[in-house]
Amino acid sequence: MDSKLKVSDYMVRDVVSIPPDFTILEAKNKIISTEFHGLPVSQDGKILGFVTAKELLREIDHPDKKVSEIIKDGTVTVSPDMDIDDASRVLFRYGLRNTPVVDESGMAVGMISNMDIIRSAIEKATPNKINMLKNFLSQQHDVKIEVRRRVIPIDQLRPTQKEVYADELRGRQYEIKRGLVEPLIVIRKDGYYVLVDGHHRVLAAKEMGVKQFQAFVLEPEHDIELGMEKSADEMGVKTIDDIRIIEGKNHPLVKVATRLLTNKDAGSE
Structure with a gap:
């Protein structure tokens, strides 16, 4: 499945470009207004070249110079059907x-x-997680399990984690806004879904007003008793609102290094 992923599956389709007669100043302002570090230079939809922020910075003292005067002819491009790797x-x-x-x-x-x-x-790491979970549950409960991709309501999720980190929620919201919407992994039960992977994503999305989310749904042929659900019961976690958001601490995956200045240090700089 991974080898079939193409550039067209991940590219941004709204092409932001500038014409060759843009001035250095105009090009600089255009790049600042986008999320990119460089922009293609095009005419009538065809690529003539590419200009980077560094190239514009070199010409910052010549704001009226045309972009066409500083770009090289042509640029590196990829095709939409190229393998993402x-x-x-x-x-x-x-x-x-x-x-x-x-x-x-x-x-x-x-x-x-x-x-x-x-x-x-x-x-691409998600299918490995799913297969491991599917095989574990199949062997433990001697049950056949189908995996389907669905859009499911957030209010039908049963969490299995009691805490999330506030800093990670902000990071997940940034990812969602940038288009990284990694599907959840859930197990279907009677009338609800047990959330296995994606607690930070769910809370981040909920804070953004999102009411449903893409998910890989593991569907056993009959109902099975889940240890993770029993543990959630013991922790008193039954709905998304029961999850505690930890403020003031960083997620274990994030290591932040800071140097705190004393008053003496601050005065000597």
Whole structure:
């Protein structure tokens, strides 16, 4: 399944580009208004070149100079049907943060960034989690389990984790806004779903007003008793609202290094 993932599955389809007659000042302001570190230069939808923030910075003392005067002819591009792993090699090989996606006629149809590549890598890890859980439950309960991808209501989720970290919630909201919507992993029960993986995602989405979420649903052929659900009962966790949000601490996956200055230190700088 992983080998079939294409650039078209992850690229941003709204192509932001600038014309070659843009001035350095206009190009700088345009890049600042986007999430990109560089923009394609195009005319009538066809790519002429690419300009980076670093190239514009070199010309910052010449705000009226035209972009066409500083770009090289042509640029590195990828095609929408290219394997996502091959595209990652292109970006790595040329040290690119983002690059245009161009179809066979030379028209720009999207942009792919190293953030999109990272997103694809994160999402590709999900099937391994699902298969491990499916095999474990099948063997433990001697039951056949089907896996289906569905959109499920958040209010039908039964959590199995009692705490989440506030800093991780902010991070998950940023990911969701950027398009990293990694599906949840849940187990279907009678009238609800037991949430196995994705507690931070669910709370982040709920705070954003999202009412439903993509999920990989494990569906046993008959009801099974889950140890994780029993543990949740013992912790008093029955709904999403029962999860405690930990403020003031960082998620264990995040290590933040700081140097606290004393008054003496501050006065000497």
